[in-house]
Amino acid sequence: MVNKTVLEHAQFLDKNDELASYRELFHIPKDKNGNNWIYLCGNSLGLQPKSVKKYINQELEDWKNLGVEGHFEAKKPWMPYHEFLTESMAKVVGAKPIEVVVMNTLTTNLHLAMVSFYKPTKKKFKIVIESDAFPSDRYAVESQLKFHGFDPVNGLIEWKPRVGEELLRIDDLRQIIADQGDEIALLMIGGVNYYTGQFFDLKKIAALGHSINAKVGIDLAHGVGNIQPNLHDANVDFAVWCTYKYLNSGPGSLGGLFIHEKYANDITLNRFTGWWGHNKNTRFNMRHDFDPIPGAEGWQLSNPPILSMAAINASLDIFNEVGMDKLREKSIKLTGYLEFLLSQFGEDIIRIITPKNPEKRGCQLSIQVINADKSLHRKLMDAHVICDWREPDVIRVAPIPLYNSFEDVFNMVEVLKGILNE
Incomplete structure (x- = not known):
């Protein structure tokens, strides 16, 4: 033996x-x-991947030698740099490339997504979260409720474990939906709970939310790069994540955003906008009305920090190789x-x-x-x-x-x- x-x-x-x-x-x-x-x-x-230094040094050399022309002439030109990450990141989260963009940081992306997908009315305004959600998620959803004029005491529904248990049961979420579904506008759930490590069935959660005409968002901070969330097939409306944990991109590095393909060309969605989300063909004409890029790229605000993206690129190349x-x-x-x-x-x-x-x-x-x-x-x-x-x-x-x-x-x-x- x-x-x-x-x-x-x-x-x-x-x-x-x-x-x-x-x-x-x-x-x-x-x-x-x-x-x-x-x-x-x-x-x-x-x-830290050992290759990070080489990836960042390349951008430092291009900046030193090319100045502003690095946007077009760098070994990896800075103008489309975020696009070099898209396919690998899409594989990591189980999405189509059009559904994914690397930008901003996690909670910033969460707020931007809720601008688009949290559409409260006087009757249907409540948000469901885990009772022990990561603090940043709780702060974000509470502030969104307040921004829209609702008291979080009444607007926040907690999905709680049963007495004497630590883990959450999907049946209890189903009961919340049955009891309060006509008042719920958004389910905002951590894909892997930061405290217990529990990985939730995202497809079931999305189906429950959509059954009451609510939107479903997922925080993948503690899941991306270690579980396979299959975001596209799960049919969640949006997801956000950081890259400095399992994706090894360095302290405080950029986050990611998933917007399901079904919204790729929906220009009716509210969003906070910036010039990097504008049509690439007319972005530098400067005097056009906002024309969003189809897909998740259309939620971008500003041109990206290249040095941070270089570190992400180094790590994602390893992920892409291993699978x-x-x-x-x-x-x-x-x-x-x-x-x-x-x-x-x-x-x-x-x-x-x-x-x-x-x-x-x-x-x-x-x-x-x-x-x-x-x-x-x-x-x-x-x-x-x-x-x-x-x-x-x-x-x-x-x-x-x-x-x-x-x-x-x-x-x-x-x-x-x-x-x-x-």
């Missing part, structure tokens, strides 16, 4: 992992003795191995609140160590096991298939075991 609890098994899994070599494409932080950190925090900030199918396959194995090792402690010591079904979670496992507090997380960090803490009592651990190994997972659990045995 194979002993899965020993280092040799982790090393065996790494030896037989066809994606193992991609780890070498990333900078792994090291301690003062030159030993790699155990970095399991790509759900907050992904590691989401293989990344997802390895992710399920990595997270399953972590789950197995943690299960050896017993639920009286460690509870995993993330769904056990791999199809209902991404890279992240959210663990609760019984009777522990934040000092446990500090001890892990002091040992250079990099994960993160979320109040009140969860440690989020996210092994990333592009650069984490099975040995990383094994060593993390060994460090945790040592701390708990102190």
